[in-house]
Amino acid sequence: MTAPLRLGTRGSALAMAQSSQIAEALTAATGRPVELVEVVTAGDRSSAPVHRLGVGVFVSALRDALAARTIDFAVHSYKDLPTAAAPGLHIAAVPPRQDPRDALVAKGGRTLAELPTGAVVGTGALRRIAQLHALGMQLEVTPIRGNVDTRLRRVLGPDADLDAVVLARAGLARLGRTDVITETLDPMLMLPAPAQGALAVECRIDDPDLVELLAVLDHAPSRAAVTAERALLATLEAGCSAPVAAYGELAEGDAGEEIYLRGAVISPDGTRDLRLSRTGTPADAAEIGKALAAELLELGADSILGQEGHAGPGTQQFGSIE
Numbered sequence: 269m270t271a272p273l274r275l276g277t278r279g280s281a282l283a284m285a286q287s288s289q290i291a292e293a294l295t296a297a298t299g300r301p302v303e304l305v306e307v308v309t310a311g312d313r314s315s316a317p318v319h320r321l322g323v324g325v326f327v328s329a330l331r332d333a334l335a336a337r338t339i340d341f342a343v344h345s346y347k348d349l350p351t352a353a354a355p356g357l358h359i360a361a362v363p364p365r366q367d368p369r370d371a372l373v374a375k376g377g378r379t380l381a382e383l384p385t386g387a388v389v390g391t392g393a394l395r396r397i398a399q400l401h402a403l404g405m406q407l408e409v410t411p412i413r414g415n416v417d418t419r420l421r422r423v424l425g426p427d428a429d430l431d432a433v434v435l436a437r438a439g440l441a442r443l444g445r446t447d448v449i450t451e452t453l454d455p456m457l458m459l460p461a462p463a464q465g466a467l468a469v470e471c472r473i474d475d476p477d478l479v480e481l482l483a484v485l486d487h488a489p490s491r492a493a494v495t496a497e498r499a500l501l502a503t504l505e506a507g508c509s510a511p512v513a514a515y516g517e518l519a520e521g522d523a524g525e526e527i528y529l530r531g532a533v534i535s536p537d538g539t540r541d542l543r544l545s546r547t548g549t550p551a552d553a554a555e556i557g558k559a560l561a562a563e564l565l566e567l568g569a570d571s572i573l574g575q576e577g578h579a580g581p582g583t584q585q586f587g588s589i590e
């Protein structure tokens with residue numbers, strides 16, 4: 269009998285759902301039993317706004333547990349990971365990505381276009397705030413945080429005080445709650461966060477057997493798309509609350525498999541809205557992301573980021589906060 273592998277997880281419903289899905293997939297593929305070990309993070313204990321805490325607080329306790337060897341591996345929402353590499357750790361798998369688009373949950377079954385002027389829309393992410401303002405619909409955007417259920421109650425509960433919320437479709441899908449979605453938002457209007465909908469399965473580099481075992485969960489197209497999106501974010505040196513969006517789609521082109529990467533940097537009030545795209549081969553995923561970021565910088569992306577959340581070189585980099 270081999271001892272079960274210890275999978276460290278946060279205790280939130282979303283974290284538990286994605287960790288158990290990965291545990292089951294690993295056992296199904298390898299026959300190895302997996303046990304879930306709950307790790308409490310500073311982010312779960314605090315009710316401060318996430319842009320103050322930095323998303324890193326959700327991640328660092330899991331990474332500390334990996335370093336302390338109290339767990340063998342961890343599953344993160346990829347978009348919550350800092351862009352800086354974690355010393356001694358390795359992302360052994362990027363499993364097949366969920367639909368990365370954002371979703372609208374609105375009262376009365378409304379779509380985005382059906383929201384009246386002055387409608388109050390809740391979201392905490394600067395990227396979403398900026399793109400909602402850029403629509404020019406006179407929406408009133410109000411910051412919210414909390415777990416998925418808390419956010420849904422603000423629209424669907426008996427004391428609902430919002431007309432709509434914007435959430436990642438992937439989070440709702442993992443919780444089996446896609447029924448509440450009134451519109452899955454077109455990336456032309458609401459470009460997702462880099463790596464949204466993807467998971468990162470992480471373990472210690474000095475555990476080569478586990479690195480090899482976990483690789484069965486890796487999905488090369490998902491990894492390529494996320495690599496391009498995250499290279500864009502890292503090259504922009506975007507801080508923890510940066511209004512940066514990126515979406516890499518893989519498609520069969522004339523020259524074989526291609527990545528079509530779109531990137532956007534939007535000022536929080538929506539008045540400056542830079543959007544560009546670039547195509548290349550999956551093998552060049554990181555280069556495509558870097559080159560697209562360089563083009564955005566040439567058009568003045570840094571002056572938009574300078575207004576809000578630009579951490580600058582040498583500081584710790586976080587993925588976009590959602």
Ligand SMILES: NCc1[nH]cc(CCC(=O)O)c1CC(=O)O
Pocket residue numbers: 345346347348434435436437438439463464465466589590
């Ligand atoms: N920081 C919040 C967060 N981190 C990961 C997800 C779920 C979607 C995903 O895995 O990308 C969410 C919720 C949301 O953005 O609505």
